[in-house]
Amino acid sequence: MPAINSLKTLTATSVLLGLSGLASGVASADYSDEVVRIGVLTDMSGIYTDLSGEAAVTAVHMAVEDFGGEVNGIPIEVIHGDHRNRADTGASRAREWYANEGVDMINDLSNSGVALAVAAVADEQQRHAIVNSASNIGLTNDYCSPFVTHYTYDAYSLAQGTGKSIVEDGGNTWFFLTVDFAFGIGLEEQVSDVVREAGGQVVGAARHPLDTTDFSSYALQAQASGADIIGIASTGADAINAINALAEFGVIPEQRPAALLLWYDDIVSLGLETAQGLLLTNAFYWDANEETREFSQRFYERTGRMPNMAHAGNYSSTMHYLNAVEAAGTDDPTAVSDKMRELEINDFFATGGYIRPNGRMVHDQYLWEVKSPDESEYDYDFLRPVHTIPGEEAFQPLEASSCHLLDND
């Protein structure tokens, strides 16, 4: 009997606690549990740690501090977690955060697989998710949600940036080295479309497994294809190894590589000697102007590294979310979502940026070229601007989106 008794007590206590929770919820209906809680869900220990990871958490902290640590008198809290590059781990962590830990918004979300899984949870739980470090355009198409924002870049903008520029520059025939999963194949498709539209030709592709270390045989296949351009539809370590192998086997400079998603950090890793002349589409570069330098300097002092576009996007999107909460006077997800889509984004990251109904944040993208070692004058002086791709061109036209929130049928 004691067991049953204690069970009863426990049940009664939970009911009471639940009721008191409800009561306090009613008392301050404007802000759920009297705190605005932001979760940074990122890769803290795997292959994408350098692209977001710990530094992404710092970027979000910086935004909260710069905002003043509270919104309309309500404190802002930041927590973080590791998705280990597994969609299931990411989704269950997100569900726990939203449902049990009162997280109002999840940021960063590197890895397209994780981002798609968390977006589904955000939609179901009606809480916010902002994707800064993944590229899959499904987030603003079939899997779009009023609560999901795709902020920094996507596969479409990469194709419009690097792909289009190279075709216009006379790169007529293309051969792809593609990482064999949704991200690489999607990117290859986007760029192939751009190439064909511009009258170019795709002569072939080699698919390699994720995390391939030896690209030598792919380098030979690329060489044998005779294509002008070797399109590298992968990122991080895979892209670095591919470029290294192309250089080693003398494929470069006879044929030109086009790294379709290259990060600032990849340049650090490749070294300017190998990377010089590469083109990359990035939404942000630390040394672009006075404002970016100011932010980057502060970021550098905290982390010992320069921010990449995902870090800058994490900062900017957190700021935008908090501005929306402040303007709405509540953290109610629907009200905040409306405000986020209403307010314009003007900071060091974006000028005149705005969020479309399908969740796509539209802002200018930039094509950069990697400097040669001789041109680089100081530490981290790596990139030269080539041209700006206006936001409206850089992102998929709204009428082409298959998002169910639009009337595109």
Place this chain on the structure above:
Amino acid sequence: MDIFGIPIQALLGQLMLGIVNGSFYAVLSLGLAIIFGVLKIVNFAHGAFFMLGAFTAFLLAQYMGASYWVTLFIAPLAVALFGMLFEFLFLRRLYGLDPIYGLLLTFSLVLVLEGGFRVAFGSSGQPFATPEQLRGTINLGFMILPIYRGFVIAAALTLCLITWFIIERTSLGASLRAATERSELTQAFGINVPRLITLTYGVGVGLAAFAGVLAAPIFHVNPSMGSSLVIIIFAVVVIGGLGSIMGAIVTGLGLGVVEGFTRVFYSEFSSTIVFLVMVLVLLLRPAGLFGREEG
């Protein structure tokens, strides 16, 4: 001339690349085979020692200005010493227990080392320059071979043959083999078996680190560079026959070539082919290609 629609030149090129990769497999699986043969430990940390070799070389070059040739000797030696210390302090306590304990201990070492290096150096890797004397390419007629890759084949095979010679043809090797077969009897002859075992572990680990230094200019030096290789290396040792020295060398090279050809005919399958071969070998010759059936 074409074979199955592939120009013979392309095939020869892939054969050559297969031999380069096979050289890495050979050195790594040789170390693993020696360790398993003598210690009966499934050394899961082999890939981590490979990574440690590359990182030690990188650190020596970066912070002490050591030339590539110096690092090629010093780094394997330093990592071997570290391995011996690990054997002396930890691994030694697990002899005679179920092999799963050794596997778990060495696996935990992988997590600690990889995690530590990831925190210290990040996950995207560090560049490592090819030594100046070995830069450039040679045109072999059927392919353009980077000189450094040619050097890798020569260095790896020389080291494999030296190791094989020491184990199979010298008195030190004889004591070692004796210690493997009948350790108590060997001890009775006045041979210090525990020291011999520590030394063996050091040699196996040193071989992995040597392969790591060889790999540094080709692949980027990064914390997880060994973990993708280690699974293949285990497959190589299983296919060659556990504990067989020559088996490990020949199988390493052979599988490198098989993998290279697969990349030409059906690239998506290249990471799987080694395991398919493993399944077939285990079905047809459970002791491996060069292993002896234990009675």
